[in-house]
Amino acid sequence: MQRSGRLGVGIIGAGHVGPVLGAALAGAGHAIVGISAVSSTSRDRAEALLPGVPILEIPEIIERSELVILAVPETELTALVAGLAQAGLWQPGQLVLHTAAPFGTDVLAPARALGAIPLAVHPAMSFTGTSLDLVRLQESFCAVTAPGAVQPIGQALVIEMGAEPVLVEEKDRRAYAEAITTAASFSAAIVGQATAILASIGVDSPGQVLGPLVRSAVENALSAATAGTIDVASLAQNSFGADAPEETP
Incomplete structure (x- = not known):
């Protein structure tokens, strides 16, 4: 039985x-009524993560x-929303919630015109399409854009998905998407x-060799960014394992 509020x-x-x-x-108690999937790969993925949910x-x-x-x-979103609105x-x-980073809720205007409630929610993480993502989602943030x-x-x-929400204004979605893309691609x-x-x-297993270095360097950079004290030269020096010069008393 579906719980109240689900x-x-x-x-x-x-x-x-x-x-x-x-x-x-689904883990938060909501009922997944169906999912669309075209290719055999997407059908397999849906079945693995949402067993028993019908393909509709x-x-x-x-x-x-x-x-x-x-x-x-994101290249398909505008046409999809408009086409479904045209069909009434x-x-x-x-x-109605979309997950495209560059767009706020303006792209959902055709649905909103028919009385739907628009939400733009983008998880700031790199997805694999496996159950591993459910763990990573617990450590991630999601950009939320919606009418007040x-x-x-x-x-x-x-929050129900296990992530942390961050409000992003409609006018700032493009800049947000640029930041996310830059971090991921670089x-x-x-x-x-x-x-x-x-x-x-x-060198055998170069990924394993670089793993601790990359993770620690990124963590140091993120900590410095949070504190507002990024010093690229210092971060690079520390990443190479070199001691910083002592300060003059």
Whole structure:
């Protein structure tokens, strides 16, 4: 039996993100009513993370759901929302949540025009599409953009998924997305370059060799950023294991 205050949740998109968020919400007691999945890979992923949840067509998911999660590529989001609005599928009072980093709730305007309640929630983490993400989600933050009256709903959903909400204004979503993309892409590129160099000189398991260094360097940089005292030269020196020069008394 569904507990009071629990939602019927439908998920459009069975990539790396949708099934994980669905599993997190299911763990909080919400009922996952269905998920859309096209490829065999996405169907397998949905079955692994959401066993027993039916694979449904998109119109049926929207019809059954109190909360619809649009976990689709950002390049497809605008057309999808508009097309479903043109078909008259969005329902008054229905929560519609998308997970695209660059967009706030403006992209959901066609659904809002039909009475749906818009939410933009982006988890700031790199997804694998496996149960490992459920653990990582517990240590992550989610950007929440929503009209003022419904911001608490977005924040509550994030907390129920185990993450921490961070409010991001509509006008700031592009900058937020740039920061997230920069951190993810540069981290991957730099680690890839460094491991390739070690491999080229015959170092076995270069990823394991660099792991402690990269993790400690990133943690130091994040701690310094939180304190507002980043000193790139000092962080780099410490990362190489060199002692900083002593201060003159």
